[in-house]
Amino acid sequence: MNPTDMLDRQIRLTARDVTVHYGTKQALHGISIDIPDRAVTAFIGPSGCGKSTFLRCINRMNDTIEGAKVGGTIKLDGEDIYSPDLDVVELRARIGMVFQKPNPFPKSIYDNVAYGPRIHGLARNKSDLDEIVVSSLRKAGLFEEVKDRLQEPGTGLSGGQQQRLCIARAIAVGPEVILMDEPCSALDPIATAVIEELIDELRENYTIVIVTHSMQQAARVSQRTAFFHLGHLIEQGPTEDIFTNPVNKQTQDYIMGRIG
Numbered sequence: 001m002n003p004t005d006m007l008d009r010q011i012r013l014t015a016r017d018v019t020v021h022y023g024t025k026q027a028l029h030g031i032s033i034d035i036p037d038r039a040v041t042a043f044i045g046p047s048g049c050g051k052s053t054f055l056r057c058i059n060r061m062n063d064t065i066e067g068a069k070v071g072g073t074i075k076l077d078g079e080d081i082y083s084p085d086l087d088v089v090e091l092r093a094r095i096g097m098v099f100q101k102p103n104p105f106p107k108s109i110y111d112n113v114a115y116g117p118r119i120h121g122l123a124r125n126k127s128d129l130d131e132i133v134v135s136s137l138r139k140a141g142l143f144e145e146v147k148d149r150l151q152e153p154g155t156g157l158s159g160g161q162q163q164r165l166c167i168a169r170a171i172a173v174g175p176e177v178i179l180m181d182e183p184c185s186a187l188d189p190i191a192t193a194v195i196e197e198l199i200d201e202l203r204e205n206y207t208i209v210i211v212t213h214s215m216q217q218a219a220r221v222s223q224r225t226a227f228f229h230l231g232h233l234i235e236q237g238p239t240e241d242i243f244t245n246p247v248n249k250q251t252q253d254y255i256m257g258r259i260g
């Protein structure tokens with residue numbers, strides 16, 4: 001995607017001057033970024049630079065961390081997600097999250113996916129629910145592998161399958177945005193390749209933000225990249241430009257493997 005394409009796309013998320021403090025320690029300084037619809041945006045940078053902290057701001061997961069204080073503004077389709085009258089449970093259905101370690105519930109494959117639609121009242125009856133479960137598993141590229149064992153525990157699947165189950169679980173509640181925090185770091189190269197292909201398919205219908213330690217992965221799966229360093233967003237732009245022609249010296253050093 002070149003910068004012109006960015007202008008053609010709807011901006012789904014806008015962050016302005018976002019700061020995060022953990023107690024007295026400031027972890028993020030004035031982060032401003034626009035995240036476009038139907039594209040993958042990668043957050044890269046050395047360990048501890050604040051990638052995950054910023055990702056967690058986007059669906060208010062930092063609310064669950066004691067002592068964390070978020071400042072600035074984040075809007076989803078123009079709506080302030082930190083507005084006091086916003087329903088956080090609803091927000092987390094619209095902005096789903098997939099974690100580093102696959103974390104299926106200790107329930108059947110079917111119930112893992114049906115859980116969200118049940119609590120959000122998305123299915124009128126059992127056949128509606130069946131349809132949501134099957135279509136979510138299909139979209140996550142898992143249905144064919146599990147269709148004969150939907151009642152077996154989700155935890156009995158391989159790591160890569162569990163991660164796709166978690167993606168199906170996020171998809172089942174009809175999100176607009178999917179946040180992924182190093183979704184492949186616990187997976188082998190083959191399972192990683194499957195998830196990367198899946199991310200590439202999902203971007204046709206979702207806004208995806210991925211935190212990754214792997215620059216190769218960012219280059220393979222994303223159209224936009226943002227480079228973080230010591231709590232600052234140093235540089236952002238089309239992935240190709242960030243990797244081939246970074247403007248900032250710190251970005252250059254990171255890309256060249258000189259920091260991090």
Ligand SMILES: Nc1ncnc2c1ncn2[C@@H]1O[C@H](COP(=O)(O)OP(=O)(O)OP(=O)(O)O)[C@@H](O)[C@H]1O
Nearest residue numbers: 022027045046047048049050051052053054065213
């Ligand atoms: N719950 C917390 N309490 C206190 N400090 C925290 C907490 N979570 C993160 N931090 C601090 O905030 C800073 C940013 O951490 P964060 O995990 O967001 O970075 P990261 O870039 O995602 O790192 P990594 O790549 O290692 O996961 C770090 O200095 C970290 O120690």
